[in-house]
Amino acid sequence: MFSKLSSKVNFIAVTLLFLILVVLRETGIFNNYVMGILMLACISIIMTASLNVATGYLGQLVIGHAGFMAIGAYTAALITKAFANADILNGSGIENFFRFIIAIIAGGILAAIFGVLVGAPTLRLKGDYLAIATLGFGEIIRVIIQNLKICGGKGLAQGSAGQALIGINRLADFYVVYWITVLSLAFLFCFARSRYGRVLKAIREDEIAATAVGIKTTRYKILAFSMSAFFAGLAGGIFAHYLGTLAPGTFDFNKSIEYVIMGVFGGMSSFSGSVIAGTVLTVLPEALRSFADYRMLAYSVALILVMIYRPQGLFGSYEFSLTEQLDKYFDFTNKVQARKEKKAAEKKAGKAAAGEGGEK
Amino acid sequence: MSLFVQQIFNGLKVGSVYALVALGYTMVYGIIRLINFAHGDFIMVGAYTLCYTIPLMVNAGMPAWMAVVLGIVVCVIVGVVVELLAYRPVRKKGTNMTALITAISMSLFLQNTAQSLFGSAPKPITTIFDLEPINIAGVSIAGETLVTILIGFAVMITLTVVVNKTKIGRSMRAVSQDRQAAILTGVNVNRTITLTFAIGAALAALAALMYCANYPAASPTMGGMLGLKAFVAAVLGGIGIIPGAMLGGILVGLVESLSKAYSAVLTGGIITSAFSDAVVFMILIFVLLIRPAGILGKNEREKV
Amino acid sequence: MSDVILRAEHLGISFGGLKAVNDFNLELREGELVGLIGPNGAGKTTVFNLLTGVYKPTEGDYYIGETKMNGKPAHAMVEAGVARTFQNIRLFSNMTVIENVLVARDRKFGYKLFSAFTHPKSFWKQEAQEKERAMELLKVVGLEDKADTVAANLPYGQQRKLEIARALATDMKVLMLDEPAAGMNPTETAELLEIINLIRDRFGISILLIEHDMSLVMKICERITVLDYGNIIASGSPEEIAHNKYVIEAYLGKDDEEE
Numbered sequence A: 001m002f003s004k005l006s007s008k009v010n011f012i013a014v015t016l017l018f019l020i021l022v023v024l025r026e027t028g029i030f031n032n033y034v035m036g037i038l039m040l041a042c043i044s045i046i047m048t049a050s051l052n053v054a055t056g057y058l059g060q061l062v063i064g065h066a067g068f069m070a071i072g073a074y075t076a077a078l079i080t081k082a083f084a085n086a087d088i089l090n091g092s093g094i095e096n097f098f099r100f101i102i103a104i105i106a107g108g109i110l111a112a113i114f115g116v117l118v119g120a121p122t123l124r125l126k127g128d129y130l131a132i133a134t135l136g137f138g139e140i141i142r143v144i145i146q147n148l149k150i151c152g153g154k155g156l157a158q159g160s161a162g163q164a165l166i167g168i169n170r171l172a173d174f175y176v177v178y179w180i181t182v183l184s185l186a187f188l189f190c191f192a193r194s195r196y197g198r199v200l201k202a203i204r205e206d207e208i209a210a211t212a213v214g215i216k217t218t219r220y221k222i223l224a225f226s227m228s229a230f231f232a233g234l235a236g237g238i239f240a241h242y243l244g245t246l247a248p249g250t251f252d253f254n255k256s257i258e259y260v261i262m263g264v265f266g267g268m269s270s271f272s273g274s275v276i277a278g279t280v281l282t283v284l285p286e287a288l289r290s291f292a293d294y295r296m297l298a299y300s301v302a303l304i305l306v307m308i309y310r311p312q313g314l315f316g317s318y319e320f321s322l323t324e325q326l327d328k329y330f331d332f333t334n335k336v337q338a339r340k341e342k343k344a345a346e347k348k349a350g351k352a353a354a355g356e357g358g359e360k
Numbered sequence B: 001m002s003l004f005v006q007q008i009f010n011g012l013k014v015g016s017v018y019a020l021v022a023l024g025y026t027m028v029y030g031i032i033r034l035i036n037f038a039h040g041d042f043i044m045v046g047a048y049t050l051c052y053t054i055p056l057m058v059n060a061g062m063p064a065w066m067a068v069v070l071g072i073v074v075c076v077i078v079g080v081v082v083e084l085l086a087y088r089p090v091r092k093k094g095t096n097m098t099a100l101i102t103a104i105s106m107s108l109f110l111q112n113t114a115q116s117l118f119g120s121a122p123k124p125i126t127t128i129f130d131l132e133p134i135n136i137a138g139v140s141i142a143g144e145t146l147v148t149i150l151i152g153f154a155v156m157i158t159l160t161v162v163v164n165k166t167k168i169g170r171s172m173r174a175v176s177q178d179r180q181a182a183i184l185t186g187v188n189v190n191r192t193i194t195l196t197f198a199i200g201a202a203l204a205a206l207a208a209l210m211y212c213a214n215y216p217a218a219s220p221t222m223g224g225m226l227g228l229k230a231f232v233a234a235v236l237g238g239i240g241i242i243p244g245a246m247l248g249g250i251l252v253g254l255v256e257s258l259s260k261a262y263s264a265v266l267t268g269g270i271i272t273s274a275f276s277d278a279v280v281f282m283i284l285i286f287v288l289l290i291r292p293a294g295i296l297g298k299n300e301r302e303k304v
Numbered sequence C: 001m002s003d004v005i006l007r008a009e010h011l012g013i014s015f016g017g018l019k020a021v022n023d024f025n026l027e028l029r030e031g032e033l034v035g036l037i038g039p040n041g042a043g044k045t046t047v048f049n050l051l052t053g054v055y056k057p058t059e060g061d062y063y064i065g066e067t068k069m070n071g072k073p074a075h076a077m078v079e080a081g082v083a084r085t086f087q088n089i090r091l092f093s094n095m096t097v098i099e100n101v102l103v104a105r106d107r108k109f110g111y112k113l114f115s116a117f118t119h120p121k122s123f124w125k126q127e128a129q130e131k132e133r134a135m136e137l138l139k140v141v142g143l144e145d146k147a148d149t150v151a152a153n154l155p156y157g158q159q160r161k162l163e164i165a166r167a168l169a170t171d172m173k174v175l176m177l178d179e180p181a182a183g184m185n186p187t188e189t190a191e192l193l194e195i196i197n198l199i200r201d202r203f204g205i206s207i208l209l210i211e212h213d214m215s216l217v218m219k220i221c222e223r224i225t226v227l228d229y230g231n232i233i234a235s236g237s238p239e240e241i242a243h244n245k246y247v248i249e250a251y252l253g254k255d256d257e258e259e
Helices: A004-026 A032-057 A063-086 A093-121 A126-147 A174-192 A195-205 A207-212 A217-243 A253-265 A273-288 A289-309 A321-328 A332-359 B003-034 B038-058 B062-092 B096-118 B143-165 B167-177 B179-184 B190-213 B222-237 B240-266 B275-292 C044-051 C072-079 C097-104 C115-117 C121-141 C156-168 C188-202 C214-219 C236-243 C243-251
Strands: B134-136 B139-140 C004-015 C018-029 C033-037 C058-063 C082-084 C174-178 C206-210 C224-230 C231-236
Touching: A004 A174, A004 A321, A004 A332, A004 C004, A032 A174, A032 A195, A032 A217, A032 C174, A063 A093, A063 A126, A063 A217, A063 A253, A093 A174, A093 B275, A093 C044, A093 C243, A126 A253, A126 B275, A174 A195, A174 A217, A174 A273, A195 A207, A195 A217, A195 C115, A195 C156, A207 A217, A207 C072, A217 B038, A253 A273, A253 A289, A253 B096, A273 A289, A273 B167, A273 B222, A289 B062, A289 C156, A289 C174, A321 A332, B003 B038, B003 B139, B003 B143, B003 B167, B003 B190, B003 B222, B003 B240, B038 B062, B038 B096, B038 B190, B038 B222, B062 B096, B062 B190, B062 C115, B096 B222, B139 B143, B143 B167, B143 B190, B143 B240, B167 B179, B167 B190, B179 B190, B222 B240, B222 B275, B240 B275, C004 C044, C004 C072, C018 C058, C018 C097, C018 C224, C018 C231, C033 C044, C044 C156, C044 C174, C044 C206, C058 C243, C072 C082, C082 C156, C097 C121, C097 C156, C115 C121, C115 C174, C121 C156, C156 C174, C156 C188, C188 C206, C188 C214, C214 C236, C224 C243, C231 C236, C231 C243, C236 C243
Parallel strands: C033 C206, C033 C224, C082 C174, C174 C206
Antiparallel strands: B134 B139, C004 C018, C004 C058, C224 C231
């Protein structure tokens, strides 16, 4: 259970990790190249975790997730460009920060709107058919973006279809992106551990039984789908402002598959799995650069093996809990509880003593 | 007018290739409810086999198209190995979703193997049929086009007969309707499934021949879009239904070639020919929404 | 006379020209327990599917209270106060027992998306409240010590009980049980009987019961409706039904089944 104590523990842990990364970066041990890879890892984590909601919890294989990422990426990129043109929030530091945040959230919202538009008609399809429909939508979105004038060349007024969108301000700062990732994960995790996550699992298990206990399944499916799309759009916005350039073919079928692979590896309904798979599968290919040609080959073989021997993914639905680990080795929760009680008792004693003193 | 007729034949030709590929998807889906994503890549395997065996055939004094025999052999081996090594073990334990993911991984595997073996640049394939163009209604139609269309229909008819009239066809239909019941009545389910994969792979080799006769090159990713569109065709017609695959294939071919030729003219340049890929998928989604089981498919209701 | 809370008038449905249920009439009053019996394939489950919104009737009218419910979706039936169990158990198999019940309580949760994302105090309070309520329901069916077991791992009889608890969790007025004793041994059936009596007393609800186990039906139902080939052939008290010649002919005579 995601209790108060464990949320404190987790907050301290991510802050510690953040401070370590800050030190490593500021001292130059991690150069820009390494930080770039970590940025991509953050993007992968958000993408994979968002996919988890639709694929792991709702149980619908989505193979067009790159389409939502594309919507977020182009929307955010064009918004920062528009801001720059209009000279709004076009300074440095804090202004850049706000411009970035506004742009990526707008990208996420547009992606979520498209999630509703795509989901409303298609979510009554079942299994394979839904997967194919999402694939179809992913392709449609890609083809349309490729052919929009504002999505090519320098964008906006000077656009021309079919070209890469260039000159996007590289506003994605690692420190900001790190916390966006942490927040996204926390939100998604809380969502999954709420009545919404529970209902989504129920729909996955048996849709007819879910309606028979009064669940409006369509509404929940669309909600899950558009939420998944929102975070994909958010990740897309970060991606655009990290790369600075968006090539028209980037968000194709293979991109969608890449995140499905990460999701499957990590375990389809485990956010811990998303974090680990997202990080490892982003960092590993970079570390093994010389084998880059064989990356997809190795992925495909590994994936088939996972499907044969561990169909639920490496983590399945297991969630790593720092508090549980601490409990295991240090009896942490009980100790904290004991200390709290002791403090309370001391306070009480103190008060009582003071009270007595007052009386006398 | 002559341009229109030309486009119709063009559509029929592309459509017949899609239909041949779609037949492969439909056979496999019909029997184990699996979208065999690797099917498009079986065609790529066939195309590379043709690429290397046609010169051998020609040197031996035989007609180039005879290379398809070797193509069929190689594709069938690949198809059966894929089924035995990957699909069957997953089918035993997994769900629909794991099976689908396996199929997608298999597709990636074949594409990337081809890329490391042959490089990513397309390899040219020598002429397969050396045919004179034929004049129909004042339009000159390439011989390859007619051969492709004829072979498409011939294969569809043969398959329909095999599935409906032969013993193995009966086993296939039994497995497809109820696998447990089929086991009880003594059908060797695993062998039937393997055989279906073999037939599907053989169809892929044939599709490779027809594809390469019209577009003479082999590349690692050639099966991707081709496979997707053929799959769309199979779904359009009603997946699992043989005439449906043919109907869907022809439809997709016609829509594609006509939308390429006329969309810009009809919409005043708003929708250009570059959108033709999207048009195919839009039609897919449209059809799925109004007839989820495809044009010839029957809607099944879940029993409560 | 107590109020009619569920009323079907000339309800019928055909599948592709074949009439599965025809001219079905039923009145269910508050606190009543009515049995619906008939030989296999008589259309009993189809009636359930009509009354719970899985199928839409092609003829006739259907009221819950005073509201006309023709063609309303399944979740609307639940909101109007009708819940059901299934003949072939349909649990959320990979979820825990208590989660199964909590899903059915979903409408009772007040918190919205924002709270779901941030888990404020009110979130924990409601979750705890509903869990307590769910535990009470589990106690009713005797599953309170299985709350954290995965539903699929329960023995068959307990799965049936969980389905009842889940239906109860919707706070319904009418409970429809589709062969709740199917596959149960005599001890389990006796327990089920107790549970049914308990929930009637405690929740004051009406129950519509499909059952093959005639002894069970005869023992607890106040009225019985008999279906054959989609038509009502008899309706009355257990006594009357037991001596009705059409029923004996259709139900007992032709099938050579002794009950």
